[in-house]
Amino acid sequence: MHNLLKIIVISLRQNVRAFSLGLALSLLVLLASFALLGLSGWFITATGIAGLAGIGIGFDVFRPSAAIRFLALGRAAARYGERLTTHNATLRSLATFRVHLLDVLLRRNHEQTEKLRGSVALNRMTTDVEALDGILLRLAIPFLAALFYYPVAFASLWWLATPAIALCAIAVSLAGAALVLFTCLPRSAGPAARAEQLLQTLRSQALELQQTHTDLIVFGQLEARKNRAITTEGKLRARQNRVASTERLASTLIQLTALLTTSSVLAIGLKALQTEAITIASLAFAIFASLTMAEVIHPLRKTVAEYGRMKYAAGRMQDIYENQEVKEVRSADVNVASASLPAPVMRVRDLTFRRNSKTNSRPILEHVSLDLYAGERVALISPSGGGKSTFLNLAAGLLRPQSGEIELLGKPLSSFSEEQLRNTIAMLPQRSFLLQGTVLENLQLSTPDLTEAEALQIISVVALDGVVKRLGGLHGNIGEAGCNLSGGERRRLALARVLARNPQILLMDEPTEGLESELSTKVLENVSSFLPDAAILIASHRTTEKDWVNRHMIV
């Protein structure tokens, strides 16, 4: 409940006005229904009595019937307004949640990003956020509206019928609501949360089954994986059935409550009629009005069905919200002067790094030092898994060393803010992903104010002129994850994206992987003439790359 409350408070705060308006309108709808049916019942009975008594001419029919018309139209208008207001506010807060989640993910550190499975994160940002849409619409607002509704209904029944009828109607309705909450909610909350979790598992299993289909066929594991998915599906169904049966139970209890409310009003009313404590017309008001009291507790059905799912989703949101501080990248400020030669732009001293700092496993890097000067090109050389990529990740501030120091432009790396760091140093990682969209959009991701002329210049640096022409210019679409491009073309576009940053320090992890030697040489030459003053550090195993640099460093 704790997490749910927090989310409710956050959403309410974002839209105080919209929700107060929605709440007021929603209360208005409930009260209008109550008054409308009650008044109609009273009106018909009273006219009937008047007709029988032969005093029809003297009966004022116009004011009650005008009130009935007003209430009927007013209720429809209020309901329309209420729905529009609350849905608008809810959608707005969901959009805010999504943007906020993406922002939090973008600020996570390197290791967490590496472990993140795209499908899991997508689940979180779509299904979890969707699960929250009922929090205000079907949980908070109906609950608050009921809080205001009951006193008003109680007072009007007391006044227009009898105190006994008022007490009885309200007591039965409240008791019914409490019964639903206390018997059904505990039965459905657990299975609903578990069902949500199982649905996400089923999703991941289906996705994996397709992604590793070939391996599964050849190694004869297809049936085992299919059965695993069917098992998950069976568990999911069992939970869903449990939630559904509890929902039906809740619905039955709600209907029983409504029946009991009206029946007891009838029974008490009949007694009151005999003692002439009430007129038949007033009793008709009470009976008809009590018929509408089910409307107030009706939302409980959806609460029973969705509470568990909302709670689960809210818990996962919370998990992201709360860990935000720890995961946020540093944002300290430091005044960075531009590089003043001839001091090295990057200075690494005695760097040691272990992937798992707790165990005493062999470090990936041990006591590594390096000075890198402006305009210089250095290649890191080591066998596969020798720590080249790790060194670049450390230099780019994606990882933190256990010991040793890295200085950029004469200042410790740790004193740079994220923004300053990225403005100083650019990196082409080993695996990089292009975004769906045009060539220009991909280049402008790194440099939003890049002009088309500048973009074309960079395109020719990475020798993609022909490809851009083939795609129909800078506005040609590269497809999902760049599927309209070959592997080598994707690599070069990723490089272009980095070059557009025009960095002082450029780190590249196997920049020409997947390119033929001739093309690699050409691209590398272009890079050095495009960024003559940049300090360039590459991780490399290819001869063409090793030949291009000024010196090698064995890691």
Add this chain to the structure above:
Amino acid sequence: MTQSTQKTPEKRKATQIQRKLLSRSAQKQLSHSATISILSSALWLVQAASIAGLVADYATGADLSSHLTNLILFAGAGLVRIALNHLAEYWAYKAADESVADLRRTLLEKIISISPFSAARPPSAQFTSLFAEKLNALYPYLTSYHAAYRRTMVMPLIILGISFWHSWVAGLILLIGGPLIPVFMALVGYAAQDASEAQLKEVSSLNVLLLDRLRALQDIRLLGAQQHTTEAFADKAQALHTKTLKVLSIAFLSSTVLELFAALGVAMMAVYVGFSLLGELNFGAYTTPLTIFEGVFLLLIAPDFFQPLRDLAAAWHDKATAQALMVELEDFTEAQTQSFVGPATQEWCAVRSIPADALRNPLIQLHGLSIRFNETCAITYPDTTIQPGTSLAITGPSGSGKSTLLALLAGLVPPTSGDILINDFPLDATNGNLWRSQIAWIPQFPQFQRGTLADNLSLGSSPEHVQRYLPEALQRIEAAHIIDRLPDGLMTLLGEDGAGLSGGEARRMMIARAICSHRPVLLADEPTADLDEETADLIKQALLNCASQGCTVIIATHDNKLASAMNATLSLEKSYA
């Protein structure tokens, strides 16, 4: 007018599909549910009559026993209604539950039997969302829309009939108010359909954008593009908000209009009844003037004339979603896809036509083998014989069909003509699985299963095999220091693309997996591509080692050094037919 003629085939198609998609028993359950729900609605007439009777009896001064009878009738009918509602919901849910479960299985069977190389294979994200969350959209449709639709067909007519029975004016009031509703709903429906399609498009484009950004998290950070990305996404999320609100406002508008019609109808009824009872209107009713019983009764049942229509409108969105879903399901299940060679089960014993050991020490022959991809592109392979225990390199420029030959050899895709003979048995559906149980496979792009490194290495190996061969396999690829470096060693959980391992390391793990499975044939696709020389050498040695132990090794490669280390080379040329 043109719109309505366009809509008709679509609608009919969805209805037909529904009949095809839902099992006979599910349809029966749905029809039970609808019948019961109609009965329950009809019982309201009894309840209304008992309230009306109570008021009328009192006004005319009847005795206490008739009050009690009415009270008991009201409560009794109410209880029966509640029980019926429960039952109706139960049947509808059961139908939905069974249908969804059946459909999930059908989808699963279909997707696993499609050849990984079939062109008609749907994108994995699309299938996944169809299989998981989209199918759930059938629940609300089957549990609420269906019964509401049947009630709409019956209840208004019954209530209309009763109203006419008591008073032709009362009947007329409903008759005028009623038909306007479907007309208006149709108009709103068309507008809503367009808005709803636009919104669905926006949802899927938002998801594509998100998945894109989530994959590229690291790139975005390194490019310092966090703020830019968040802002662009915020715009997109805002657009979705606007579109969704548009759909909702149409839906709300339509239900408001319905409510107005209903309220207007009921109000007119109340006014007519009121004036009649007062004796100011003396026409319409057959027992002039209208009795109190008739007046109260008519007023109580009038809202139920409109109620089924309102229920139907409330479930309209569920129906639209479900119809779109059913068309998508139909498209997928009816799509002409190619399946791989052999059934998608492990039960090769049940279908095998040859002894279990007939494919050991395989002599592989390609006989007139060719495969056609489309009108313009086909590959014909030269007839070749591969002796058991020898090694073969398949070489040739890209596009010459090296990878395709490996896929043909593994039975992942059937040839268009010609045969692959294994010990003189042609490879076909009856022996495909048996043949694959002899093959180890090293893909060009390693994909890891969710789970630990150990789980991944033991894919397709029995626990005894793992115990016996895994240490040797790891030693062969010199994995000790790689595993040392991982946070939990062999028990480390891997990311989707093997995050935590470098490209070369991931490839080495695939080779360890193949060695561990200890199968007599090894197929490898470009095992040394994009690797540094040292790692490439290591992999070459590991493969040669397998060959020297009697394993048939077949490799598709660009790497001349690796190719020349094999016993023989099959050189392919780029050919278009």
